[in-house]
Amino acid sequence: MLTTHPFDDDKLREECGVFGIYAHPQAAAITALGLHALQHRGQEAAGIASFGTADFRVEHTMGLVGDHFSKESVIGRLKGDMAIGHVRYATTGDTTLRNVQPLCADLEFGSFALAHNGNLTNAQLLRRQLVRRGCLFQSTTDTEVIVHLMALARGGSPVDRMIEAVRQVEGAFSLVAAAHGTVIGVRDALGVRPLVLGKLGDSYILTSETCALDIVGADYVRDVEPGEMVVLDDTGVHSLRPFQPQGRRFCIFEYIYFARPDSIMEGTSVYEARQRIGRELAREAGVEADYVVPVPDSGVPAALGYAAQSGIPFELGIIRNHYVGRTFIEPTDQIRHLGVKLKHNANRHMIEGKRVILVDDSIVRGTTSKKIVDMMRAAGAKEVHMRISSPPTSHPCFYGIDTPEQSKLLAHRLSVEEMRQFIQADSLAFISLDGLYRAMGDTHRDPKNLKFCDACFTGDYPVALTDQHDSVEPAPRPVLRAS
Numbered sequence: 001m002l003t004t005h006p007f008d009d010d011k012l013r014e015e016c017g018v019f020g021i022y023a024h025p026q027a028a029a030i031t032a033l034g035l036h037a038l039q040h041r042g043q044e045a046a047g048i049a050s051f052g053t054a055d056f057r058v059e060h061t062m063g064l065v066g067d068h069f070s071k072e073s074v075i076g077r078l079k080g081d082m083a084i085g086h087v088r089y090a091t092t093g094d095t096t097l098r099n100v101q102p103l104c105a106d107l108e109f110g111s112f113a114l115a116h117n118g119n120l121t122n123a124q125l126l127r128r129q130l131v132r133r134g135c136l137f138q139s140t141t142d143t144e145v146i147v148h149l150m151a152l153a154r155g156g157s158p159v160d161r162m163i164e165a166v167r168q169v170e171g172a173f174s175l176v177a178a179a180h181g182t183v184i185g186v187r188d189a190l191g192v193r194p195l196v197l198g199k200l201g202d203s204y205i206l207t208s209e210t211c212a213l214d215i216v217g218a219d220y221v222r223d224v225e226p227g228e229m230v231v232l233d234d235t236g237v238h239s240l241r242p243f244q245p246q247g248r249r250f251c252i253f254e255y256i257y258f259a260r261p262d263s264i265m266e267g268t269s270v271y272e273a274r275q276r277i278g279r280e281l282a283r284e285a286g287v288e289a290d291y292v293v294p295v296p297d298s299g300v301p302a303a304l305g306y307a308a309q310s311g312i313p314f315e316l317g318i319i320r321n322h323y324v325g326r327t328f329i330e331p332t333d334q335i336r337h338l339g340v341k342l343k344h345n346a347n348r349h350m351i352e353g354k355r356v357i358l359v360d361d362s363i364v365r366g367t368t369s370k371k372i373v374d375m376m377r378a379a380g381a382k383e384v385h386m387r388i389s390s391p392p393t394s395h396p397c398f399y400g401i402d403t404p405e406q407s408k409l410l411a412h413r414l415s416v417e418e419m420r421q422f423i424q425a426d427s428l429a430f431i432s433l434d435g436l437y438r439a440m441g442d443t444h445r446d447p448k449n450l451k452f453c454d455a456c457f458t459g460d461y462p463v464a465l466t467d468q469h470d471s472v473e474p475a476p477r478p479v480l481r482a483s
Contacts, residue, residue, distance in 0.1 A: 015193065015258060015400045016101075017041035017208045018115040020084035020176035022183040022232035024203040028078030031085040032069040034205070034212040039065055040260055041117070041208060042089035045100040049113035051180055052080030056111035060100040084178045086115035089402065099139045102178075105147050109158055110180050112150070116143040117208055118173035118193045119400040122466035126168065145169065158182055159231055163242045166229075170464050172251070172399035172453075174224075176206050183232040186242070190249040190462055191226025192399050192453050194265055197237070204232045209263040223266060226250075249462045252452035253401065255440065256390045257298050257361040268440075271301050276439040277389045277431060278305025278359065285429030286310055287357060287385050291350065293317030295360040295372060302389035303359035317347050317356055318372070344375070352380030358425075362390045364403070366410035369423040377424075386425040391433045391457040392416070398465050403456065433457060 017038030021027050028050045035046055047060040048069065057078050061068035065087060068074060086101040102113040120126075123142035126149070131137070135148045149165035150158075158179040166175070172192035177184045185206035187195045198205040200218035207213065210220050224230050227243040250266055251258070261271040278301065292314050294303035307314035321343055356376060363369050369386060376384045392411030396403040406412050410419055420428035433454065434444040442451070447460075455461045 015041055016089055016115075016117040017087040017212070018084070018117050018174060018176040018195075019086075019205070019207040019212055020082075020115070020178060020183045020185065020232075021200070021203055021205045022082050023234070024200065025081055027081050027083035029075050030200070030203075030205075030216050031083040032065060032075060033216050034207055035065045035069065035085045035087050037212040037215040037260070038087050038208055041258070042087040045088040045097075046086065047088075047100045047102050047115075048078055048083055048085040049102045049104055049178065050078040050080040051082040051111070051113075051178055054180075055079055056104075056113075056180075058102065058104050058113065060097055062097060062100070082178055082181075082183055084113055084115050084176050084183065099141045101141070101143060103139065103141070103143055103147055105151070107147075107151050107158075107161070109156065109161075112147070112158060112177065112179045114143060114147060114175065114177045116141075116146070116173055116175050117195075117400060118171060118188065119398060120145060120169050120171040120173065121398055121463055121468070122170040124467040142171075146175070159184060159229075159240070162186065163229065163240070167242055170466055172463060174208065181233055185224055185230040185232075187224045187226055187228055188463075189227040189243040189246045190453070192249055192251050192463070194250070194254060194259070195224040197221040197224055197230060204237055206230065206232070209259055209265070211260045211263045214262070220264065247449075248451055249453040250451065251399070251401075252436065252440070252454050253390070253397075253456065256436075258401075261301055273440065274301035274389065275305035275308070277436065278302035278307075279309040280305075280435045280439040281359070281387055281389055281429075281431045282306040282309035284432060284435050285387055287387075287427055287429075289355040289357045289383065289385060291315040291317060291354055292357045292359060293351075293376075295358055296320040296344065299358075299360045299389070302361065306357065306359050306387065312357065315347075315350050317351050317358075317376070319345050319347050321345070344372075346375050346379035348379045351376060353382055355383040355385070356381050357385045357387055359387050359389065361388070362393055363388055363410055363419065363423075363430075364393060365408055366419060366422050369425075373423050373425050383426045385427045386420075386423065386429075388428075388430040391430050391436060391454075392419075393456050395456050395459040397456050398461065398468065399453065399455070399463065401456070 019034035045062050046065045049058040102115040104113045120142040123145045126145045130148045146165050150161040153161035153164040155161045173188045174193040174195040175186040198213040198218040229240040231238040255273040259270045263270050292307040292312050294300040394411040437445045
Protein backbone atom coordinates (compact mmCIF):
# COMPACT_ATOMS: atom_id res chain seq x y z
CA MET A 1 0.00 0.00 0.00
CA LEU A 2 1.35 3.40 -0.99
CA THR A 3 0.56 6.56 0.87
CA THR A 4 -0.56 9.36 -1.41
CA HIS A 5 0.97 11.87 0.95
CA PRO A 6 4.58 11.40 -0.22
CA PHE A 7 5.43 14.93 0.91
CA ASP A 8 3.11 15.19 3.90
CA ASP A 9 4.38 11.99 5.53
CA ASP A 10 7.63 13.71 6.50
CA LYS A 11 5.91 16.66 8.15
CA LEU A 12 5.49 17.24 11.85
CA ARG A 13 1.99 15.95 12.36
CA GLU A 14 -0.87 18.18 13.32
CA GLU A 15 -2.06 17.99 16.90
CA CYS A 16 -5.78 17.62 17.56
CA GLY A 17 -8.74 19.93 17.48
CA VAL A 18 -11.48 20.46 20.06
CA PHE A 19 -14.88 22.14 19.84
CA GLY A 20 -17.66 22.64 22.37
CA ILE A 21 -20.93 24.56 22.32
CA TYR A 22 -23.40 25.40 25.08
CA ALA A 23 -27.14 26.14 24.72
CA HIS A 24 -27.83 25.72 21.00
CA PRO A 25 -30.75 23.66 19.63
CA GLN A 26 -28.54 22.26 16.85
CA ALA A 27 -25.48 21.70 19.01
CA ALA A 28 -24.29 18.50 17.32
CA ALA A 29 -24.65 19.90 13.79
CA ILE A 30 -22.75 23.06 14.76
CA THR A 31 -20.04 20.92 16.35
CA ALA A 32 -19.70 18.81 13.20
CA LEU A 33 -19.23 21.97 11.13
CA GLY A 34 -16.65 23.25 13.60
CA LEU A 35 -14.74 19.97 13.36
CA HIS A 36 -14.74 20.27 9.57
CA ALA A 37 -12.82 23.55 9.96
CA LEU A 38 -10.38 21.84 12.35
CA GLN A 39 -9.81 18.80 10.15
CA HIS A 40 -6.23 19.90 9.45
CA ARG A 41 -5.42 19.28 13.13
CA GLY A 42 -6.18 15.57 12.91
CA GLN A 43 -7.41 13.18 10.24
CA GLU A 44 -7.26 9.81 11.97
CA ALA A 45 -10.54 9.91 13.88
CA ALA A 46 -13.36 12.14 15.08
CA GLY A 47 -16.05 12.10 17.74
CA ILE A 48 -19.00 14.08 19.09
CA ALA A 49 -20.79 13.77 22.43
CA SER A 50 -24.15 15.52 22.93
CA PHE A 51 -26.18 16.30 26.03
CA GLY A 52 -29.92 16.91 26.29
CA THR A 53 -32.09 17.51 29.33
CA ALA A 54 -31.75 13.89 30.39
CA ASP A 55 -30.08 12.43 27.35
CA PHE A 56 -26.45 11.66 26.59
CA ARG A 57 -25.29 10.40 23.20
CA VAL A 58 -21.87 9.82 21.64
CA GLU A 59 -20.64 8.96 18.14
CA HIS A 60 -17.06 7.95 17.31
CA THR A 61 -15.59 7.21 13.91
CA MET A 62 -12.27 6.45 12.31
CA GLY A 63 -11.39 8.72 9.41
CA LEU A 64 -12.55 12.16 8.37
CA VAL A 65 -15.39 14.20 9.83
CA GLY A 66 -17.30 14.40 6.56
CA ASP A 67 -17.23 10.65 6.01
CA HIS A 68 -19.48 10.09 9.04
CA PHE A 69 -20.90 13.25 10.55
CA SER A 70 -22.33 14.65 7.32
CA LYS A 71 -25.01 11.96 7.47
CA GLU A 72 -28.38 13.26 8.64
CA SER A 73 -29.08 10.02 10.50
CA VAL A 74 -25.91 10.43 12.60
CA ILE A 75 -26.60 14.04 13.56
CA GLY A 76 -30.21 13.09 14.25
CA ARG A 77 -29.06 10.64 16.91
CA LEU A 78 -27.01 13.33 18.68
CA LYS A 79 -29.83 15.14 20.42
CA GLY A 80 -29.44 17.98 22.90
CA ASP A 81 -28.45 21.61 23.19
CA MET A 82 -24.85 20.95 24.32
CA ALA A 83 -22.09 19.10 22.48
CA ILE A 84 -18.34 18.71 22.38
CA GLY A 85 -16.24 17.25 19.59
CA HIS A 86 -12.71 16.19 18.74
CA VAL A 87 -10.56 15.45 15.70
CA ARG A 88 -7.59 13.28 16.46
CA TYR A 89 -4.07 12.62 15.41
CA ALA A 90 -2.76 10.31 18.13
CA THR A 91 0.02 11.51 20.42
CA THR A 92 -0.37 8.66 22.83
CA GLY A 93 -2.25 5.45 22.36
CA ASP A 94 -2.97 3.32 19.32
CA THR A 95 -5.15 4.41 16.43
CA THR A 96 -8.18 2.34 17.42
CA LEU A 97 -11.81 3.18 18.07
CA ARG A 98 -11.42 2.81 21.83
CA ASN A 99 -8.97 5.73 21.83
CA VAL A 100 -11.18 8.09 19.84
CA GLN A 101 -12.35 11.13 21.78
CA PRO A 102 -14.36 12.56 23.42
CA LEU A 103 -13.75 10.03 26.19
CA CYS A 104 -17.00 9.37 28.04
CA ALA A 105 -17.80 8.03 31.50
CA ASP A 106 -20.57 7.88 34.08
CA LEU A 107 -19.19 9.50 37.22
CA GLU A 108 -20.85 10.15 40.57
CA PHE A 109 -22.45 13.37 39.28
CA GLY A 110 -23.65 11.79 36.01
CA SER A 111 -22.48 11.53 32.42
CA PHE A 112 -19.22 13.22 31.48
CA ALA A 113 -17.28 13.71 28.23
CA LEU A 114 -13.75 15.02 27.71
CA ALA A 115 -11.75 16.11 24.63
CA HIS A 116 -8.05 16.95 24.81
CA ASN A 117 -5.50 18.66 22.58
CA GLY A 118 -1.95 18.26 23.85
CA ASN A 119 0.14 15.76 25.73
CA LEU A 120 0.52 15.01 29.44
CA THR A 121 4.14 14.54 30.43
CA ASN A 122 3.41 12.68 33.69
CA ALA A 123 0.58 10.50 32.38
CA GLN A 124 2.51 7.21 32.65
CA LEU A 125 3.44 7.90 36.26
CA LEU A 126 -0.14 8.84 37.16
CA ARG A 127 -1.51 5.85 35.29
CA ARG A 128 0.62 3.42 37.30
CA GLN A 129 -0.51 5.07 40.53
CA LEU A 130 -4.17 4.92 39.46
CA VAL A 131 -3.96 1.27 38.43
CA ARG A 132 -2.52 0.43 41.86
CA ARG A 133 -5.58 2.12 43.38
CA GLY A 134 -7.84 -0.17 41.36
CA CYS A 135 -8.70 1.99 38.37
CA LEU A 136 -9.57 0.08 35.20
CA PHE A 137 -8.42 1.86 32.05
CA GLN A 138 -10.48 1.43 28.88
CA SER A 139 -8.06 3.20 26.50
CA THR A 140 -4.34 3.73 26.08
CA THR A 141 -4.53 7.53 25.78
CA ASP A 142 -3.02 9.93 28.28
CA THR A 143 -6.37 11.77 28.39
CA GLU A 144 -8.07 8.98 30.34
CA VAL A 145 -5.85 9.77 33.33
CA ILE A 146 -7.87 12.98 33.82
CA VAL A 147 -11.15 11.06 33.84
CA HIS A 148 -9.93 8.73 36.62
CA LEU A 149 -8.53 11.64 38.62
CA MET A 150 -11.96 13.26 38.43
CA ALA A 151 -13.66 10.04 39.52
CA LEU A 152 -11.46 9.88 42.63
CA ALA A 153 -11.63 13.61 43.39
CA ARG A 154 -13.09 14.81 46.67
CA GLY A 155 -15.15 17.63 45.15
CA GLY A 156 -18.79 17.20 44.25
CA SER A 157 -19.43 19.19 41.07
CA PRO A 158 -17.82 18.54 37.68
CA VAL A 159 -16.00 21.87 37.95
CA ASP A 160 -14.57 21.11 41.41
CA ARG A 161 -13.49 17.65 40.33
CA MET A 162 -11.84 18.94 37.18
CA ILE A 163 -9.91 21.56 39.12
CA GLU A 164 -8.59 18.87 41.44
CA ALA A 165 -7.69 16.63 38.48
CA VAL A 166 -5.88 19.19 36.29
CA ARG A 167 -3.79 20.37 39.24
CA GLN A 168 -2.21 16.91 39.29
CA VAL A 169 -1.25 16.68 35.63
CA GLU A 170 1.79 18.12 33.87
CA GLY A 171 2.25 18.92 30.22
CA ALA A 172 0.53 20.95 27.54
CA PHE A 173 -3.23 20.75 27.23
CA SER A 174 -6.35 22.47 26.11
CA LEU A 175 -9.41 20.62 27.33
CA VAL A 176 -13.09 20.89 26.48
CA ALA A 177 -15.41 18.87 28.70
CA ALA A 178 -19.14 18.55 29.26
CA ALA A 179 -21.52 17.30 31.90
CA HIS A 180 -25.28 17.88 32.09
CA GLY A 181 -25.80 21.64 32.26
CA THR A 182 -22.12 22.61 31.92
CA VAL A 183 -19.39 22.96 29.30
CA ILE A 184 -15.86 23.51 30.62
CA GLY A 185 -12.70 24.67 28.89
CA VAL A 186 -9.24 24.55 30.47
CA ARG A 187 -5.86 25.70 29.19
CA ASP A 188 -2.53 24.66 30.68
CA ALA A 189 -0.68 27.16 32.87
CA LEU A 190 1.77 28.17 30.12
CA GLY A 191 -0.81 28.29 27.35
CA VAL A 192 1.21 26.01 25.08
CA ARG A 193 -1.87 24.76 23.23
CA PRO A 194 -4.52 27.15 21.85
CA LEU A 195 -8.13 27.63 22.98
CA VAL A 196 -10.57 30.42 22.12
CA LEU A 197 -14.02 31.55 23.25
CA GLY A 198 -16.68 32.52 20.74
CA LYS A 199 -20.37 33.44 20.66
CA LEU A 200 -23.13 32.38 18.28
CA GLY A 201 -26.31 34.28 19.10
CA ASP A 202 -26.98 33.44 22.74
CA SER A 203 -24.74 30.37 22.63
CA TYR A 204 -21.08 30.19 23.62
CA ILE A 205 -18.37 28.13 21.93
CA LEU A 206 -14.94 26.87 23.01
CA THR A 207 -12.61 25.71 20.24
CA SER A 208 -9.00 25.36 19.15
CA GLU A 209 -8.96 27.97 16.37
CA THR A 210 -10.96 30.96 15.19
CA CYS A 211 -11.47 29.35 11.76
CA ALA A 212 -13.95 26.99 13.48
CA LEU A 213 -15.90 30.05 14.66
CA ASP A 214 -15.92 31.48 11.15
CA ILE A 215 -17.42 28.37 9.57
CA VAL A 216 -20.46 28.44 11.89
CA GLY A 217 -20.91 32.22 11.75
CA ALA A 218 -19.84 32.81 15.34
CA ASP A 219 -18.05 35.86 16.70
CA TYR A 220 -14.64 35.65 18.32
CA VAL A 221 -14.83 36.84 21.94
CA ARG A 222 -11.29 36.26 23.25
CA ASP A 223 -8.56 33.71 23.81
CA VAL A 224 -8.86 31.58 26.91
CA GLU A 225 -5.91 32.75 28.98
CA PRO A 226 -3.05 30.44 29.97
CA GLY A 227 -3.99 28.70 33.20
CA GLU A 228 -7.65 29.71 32.91
CA MET A 229 -10.76 27.57 33.27
CA VAL A 230 -13.90 28.83 31.51
CA VAL A 231 -17.25 27.45 32.65
CA LEU A 232 -20.39 27.83 30.51
CA ASP A 233 -23.72 27.25 32.23
CA ASP A 234 -27.20 28.75 32.46
CA THR A 235 -25.90 31.70 34.47
CA GLY A 236 -23.36 32.74 31.81
CA VAL A 237 -19.59 32.56 31.34
CA HIS A 238 -17.39 32.16 34.40
CA SER A 239 -13.61 32.41 34.64
CA LEU A 240 -11.62 30.47 37.23
CA ARG A 241 -7.87 30.26 37.86
CA PRO A 242 -6.90 26.78 39.07
CA PHE A 243 -3.15 27.28 38.58
CA GLN A 244 -0.48 29.56 39.93
CA PRO A 245 0.29 32.34 37.40
CA GLN A 246 3.20 31.60 35.08
CA GLY A 247 4.67 33.15 31.96
CA ARG A 248 3.09 32.52 28.57
CA ARG A 249 4.86 29.92 26.34
CA PHE A 250 2.60 29.49 23.32
CA CYS A 251 3.74 26.93 20.72
CA ILE A 252 5.55 28.94 18.04
CA PHE A 253 5.06 26.16 15.50
CA GLU A 254 1.35 27.05 15.39
CA TYR A 255 2.38 30.15 13.47
CA ILE A 256 4.89 28.32 11.27
CA TYR A 257 2.77 25.34 10.23
CA PHE A 258 0.04 23.85 12.42
CA ALA A 259 -2.75 26.43 12.50
CA ARG A 260 -4.89 27.23 9.49
CA PRO A 261 -3.63 30.44 7.86
CA ASP A 262 -7.04 32.12 8.20
CA SER A 263 -7.02 31.73 11.98
CA ILE A 264 -6.13 34.40 14.52
CA MET A 265 -3.96 33.11 17.37
CA GLU A 266 -3.11 35.11 20.47
CA GLY A 267 -4.25 38.23 18.61
CA THR A 268 -1.99 37.57 15.60
CA SER A 269 -3.07 36.61 12.08
CA VAL A 270 -1.40 33.31 11.22
CA TYR A 271 -1.29 34.26 7.54
CA GLU A 272 0.42 37.58 8.24
CA ALA A 273 2.86 35.94 10.67
CA ARG A 274 3.91 33.46 7.98
CA GLN A 275 4.40 36.24 5.47
CA ARG A 276 6.57 38.15 7.95
CA ILE A 277 8.62 35.01 8.56
CA GLY A 278 9.12 34.70 4.80
CA ARG A 279 10.26 38.32 4.56
CA GLU A 280 12.75 37.82 7.37
CA LEU A 281 14.01 34.65 5.72
CA ALA A 282 14.64 36.59 2.50
CA ARG A 283 16.57 39.25 4.40
CA GLU A 284 18.71 36.62 6.12
CA ALA A 285 19.23 34.16 3.27
CA GLY A 286 18.76 35.85 -0.06
CA VAL A 287 20.00 34.22 -3.26
CA GLU A 288 19.75 35.12 -6.94
CA ALA A 289 17.01 33.18 -8.71
CA ASP A 290 14.27 33.44 -11.31
CA TYR A 291 11.29 32.29 -9.22
CA VAL A 292 10.18 31.75 -5.64
CA VAL A 293 8.19 28.51 -5.49
CA PRO A 294 6.20 27.38 -2.43
CA VAL A 295 5.96 23.76 -1.40
CA PRO A 296 2.15 23.57 -1.25
CA ASP A 297 0.16 24.21 0.70
CA SER A 298 1.91 25.13 3.94
CA GLY A 299 4.78 26.98 2.26
CA VAL A 300 2.60 29.46 0.36
CA PRO A 301 2.34 32.42 2.80
CA ALA A 302 6.05 32.33 3.67
CA ALA A 303 6.93 32.11 -0.03
CA LEU A 304 4.74 35.17 -0.73
CA GLY A 305 6.63 37.06 1.98
CA TYR A 306 9.98 35.90 0.62
CA ALA A 307 9.03 36.98 -2.91
CA ALA A 308 7.77 40.38 -1.77
CA GLN A 309 10.95 41.09 0.20
CA SER A 310 13.37 39.79 -2.43
CA GLY A 311 11.61 41.17 -5.50
CA ILE A 312 11.82 37.73 -7.14
CA PRO A 313 8.55 36.65 -8.82
CA PHE A 314 6.32 34.17 -6.98
CA GLU A 315 5.22 31.24 -9.13
CA LEU A 316 3.37 27.99 -8.54
CA GLY A 317 6.13 25.68 -9.67
CA ILE A 318 4.57 22.73 -7.84
CA ILE A 319 0.91 21.88 -8.38
CA ARG A 320 -0.95 19.97 -5.70
CA ASN A 321 -3.80 17.57 -6.46
CA HIS A 322 -6.38 18.02 -3.70
CA TYR A 323 -8.60 15.18 -4.86
CA VAL A 324 -6.51 12.16 -3.98
CA GLY A 325 -7.52 9.70 -1.29
CA ARG A 326 -5.23 8.72 1.55
CA THR A 327 -4.01 5.45 0.03
CA PHE A 328 -3.45 3.83 -3.32
CA ILE A 329 -2.84 0.14 -3.81
CA GLU A 330 -0.22 -0.61 -6.44
CA PRO A 331 0.82 -3.91 -7.99
CA THR A 332 4.44 -3.10 -8.87
CA ASP A 333 7.44 -1.07 -7.72
CA GLN A 334 7.17 1.00 -10.90
CA ILE A 335 3.64 2.10 -10.04
CA ARG A 336 4.74 2.79 -6.46
CA HIS A 337 7.41 5.16 -7.81
CA LEU A 338 4.91 6.92 -10.07
CA GLY A 339 2.59 7.33 -7.09
CA VAL A 340 4.81 10.09 -5.74
CA LYS A 341 3.25 12.36 -8.37
CA LEU A 342 -0.31 11.61 -7.32
CA LYS A 343 -0.31 14.47 -4.83
CA HIS A 344 2.28 16.95 -6.18
CA ASN A 345 3.69 17.52 -9.62
CA ALA A 346 6.25 19.95 -11.01
CA ASN A 347 4.93 22.70 -13.27
CA ARG A 348 7.52 21.95 -15.96
CA HIS A 349 6.63 24.93 -18.16
CA MET A 350 7.57 27.31 -15.35
CA ILE A 351 10.55 25.35 -14.00
CA GLU A 352 12.54 24.20 -17.00
CA GLY A 353 15.83 26.08 -17.35
CA LYS A 354 15.08 28.29 -14.32
CA ARG A 355 16.78 28.96 -11.00
CA VAL A 356 14.17 28.31 -8.32
CA ILE A 357 13.93 29.00 -4.60
CA LEU A 358 11.76 26.39 -2.86
CA VAL A 359 10.17 27.66 0.36
CA ASP A 360 8.94 25.08 2.88
CA ASP A 361 8.05 25.25 6.57
CA SER A 362 10.39 22.59 7.98
CA ILE A 363 12.75 19.69 7.38
CA VAL A 364 12.15 16.69 9.62
CA ARG A 365 13.78 13.49 8.34
CA GLY A 366 14.79 15.14 5.08
CA THR A 367 13.29 12.50 2.81
CA THR A 368 10.52 14.85 1.69
CA SER A 369 12.88 17.68 0.81
CA LYS A 370 15.08 15.31 -1.17
CA LYS A 371 12.07 14.13 -3.21
CA ILE A 372 11.04 17.70 -3.94
CA VAL A 373 14.53 18.70 -5.06
CA ASP A 374 14.71 15.58 -7.25
CA MET A 375 11.35 16.48 -8.78
CA MET A 376 12.57 19.98 -9.62
CA ARG A 377 15.73 18.59 -11.21
CA ALA A 378 13.67 16.13 -13.28
CA ALA A 379 11.52 19.04 -14.49
CA GLY A 380 14.64 20.75 -15.84
CA ALA A 381 15.38 23.30 -13.10
CA LYS A 382 18.79 24.91 -13.63
CA GLU A 383 19.36 25.54 -9.89
CA VAL A 384 17.35 24.49 -6.83
CA HIS A 385 17.74 26.49 -3.60
CA MET A 386 15.83 25.45 -0.48
CA ARG A 387 14.72 27.98 2.14
CA ILE A 388 13.01 26.87 5.36
CA SER A 389 10.71 29.15 7.37
CA SER A 390 11.65 27.55 10.70
CA PRO A 391 14.99 26.97 12.41
CA PRO A 392 16.40 23.42 12.20
CA THR A 393 14.16 20.96 14.06
CA SER A 394 16.71 19.18 16.24
CA HIS A 395 14.68 18.10 19.31
CA PRO A 396 11.50 16.03 19.71
CA CYS A 397 8.29 17.59 21.01
CA PHE A 398 6.68 16.12 24.14
CA TYR A 399 3.72 18.52 24.22
CA GLY A 400 1.35 17.07 21.67
CA ILE A 401 3.18 17.14 18.35
CA ASP A 402 4.26 14.08 16.41
CA THR A 403 8.01 14.15 15.98
CA PRO A 404 10.33 11.23 15.32
CA GLU A 405 12.87 10.12 17.88
CA GLN A 406 15.72 12.60 18.08
CA SER A 407 18.13 10.30 16.28
CA LYS A 408 15.86 10.41 13.20
CA LEU A 409 15.73 14.21 13.03
CA LEU A 410 18.05 15.26 10.23
CA ALA A 411 19.05 18.49 11.99
CA HIS A 412 20.13 16.55 15.08
CA ARG A 413 22.54 14.40 13.08
CA LEU A 414 23.85 16.72 10.40
CA SER A 415 25.12 20.25 9.93
CA VAL A 416 23.28 22.55 7.52
CA GLU A 417 25.90 21.88 4.85
CA GLU A 418 25.57 18.13 5.37
CA MET A 419 21.79 18.49 5.16
CA ARG A 420 22.20 20.39 1.88
CA GLN A 421 24.28 17.53 0.51
CA PHE A 422 21.69 14.99 1.67
CA ILE A 423 18.78 16.71 -0.10
CA GLN A 424 21.05 17.58 -3.06
CA ALA A 425 20.06 21.25 -3.24
CA ASP A 426 22.37 23.94 -4.61
CA SER A 427 21.94 25.83 -1.33
CA LEU A 428 20.01 25.40 1.89
CA ALA A 429 19.20 27.94 4.60
CA PHE A 430 16.87 28.12 7.60
CA ILE A 431 15.52 31.21 9.29
CA SER A 432 17.54 31.92 12.42
CA LEU A 433 15.97 31.68 15.85
CA ASP A 434 16.44 35.43 16.35
CA GLY A 435 14.99 36.02 12.90
CA LEU A 436 11.92 33.98 13.78
CA TYR A 437 11.41 36.01 16.94
CA ARG A 438 11.88 39.27 14.99
CA ALA A 439 9.16 38.15 12.61
CA MET A 440 6.92 37.55 15.64
CA GLY A 441 7.52 41.06 16.99
CA ASP A 442 10.57 40.66 19.25
CA THR A 443 13.97 42.16 18.48
CA HIS A 444 15.59 38.82 19.35
CA ARG A 445 15.09 35.70 21.43
CA ASP A 446 15.54 36.71 25.07
CA PRO A 447 16.00 33.53 27.18
CA LYS A 448 14.97 35.48 30.31
CA ASN A 449 11.65 36.63 28.81
CA LEU A 450 10.40 34.00 26.39
CA LYS A 451 6.86 34.24 25.00
CA PHE A 452 6.89 31.01 23.04
CA CYS A 453 7.69 27.34 23.40
CA ASP A 454 10.49 26.67 20.91
CA ALA A 455 11.76 23.41 22.40
CA CYS A 456 11.80 21.61 19.05
CA PHE A 457 14.55 24.03 17.97
CA THR A 458 16.38 24.62 21.25
CA GLY A 459 15.70 21.72 23.61
CA ASP A 460 14.44 24.29 26.15
CA TYR A 461 11.45 22.36 27.52
CA PRO A 462 9.26 24.65 29.67
CA VAL A 463 7.25 21.84 31.32
CA ALA A 464 8.79 18.97 33.27
CA LEU A 465 9.24 15.73 31.29
CA THR A 466 8.44 13.49 34.23
CA ASP A 467 7.73 10.31 32.27
CA GLN A 468 10.94 10.69 30.29
CA HIS A 469 13.06 11.05 33.44
CA ASP A 470 11.30 8.48 35.63
CA SER A 471 14.26 6.33 36.67
CA VAL A 472 12.42 4.22 39.25
CA GLU A 473 9.99 2.62 36.83
CA PRO A 474 10.85 3.85 33.35
CA ALA A 475 7.76 4.48 31.29
CA PRO A 476 7.81 3.37 27.67
CA ARG A 477 8.22 6.34 25.37
CA PRO A 478 4.76 7.14 23.98
CA VAL A 479 4.12 7.45 20.29
CA LEU A 480 4.49 11.22 20.07
CA ARG A 481 1.62 12.11 17.83
CA ALA A 482 -0.90 14.69 18.84
CA SER A 483 -3.93 14.07 21.04
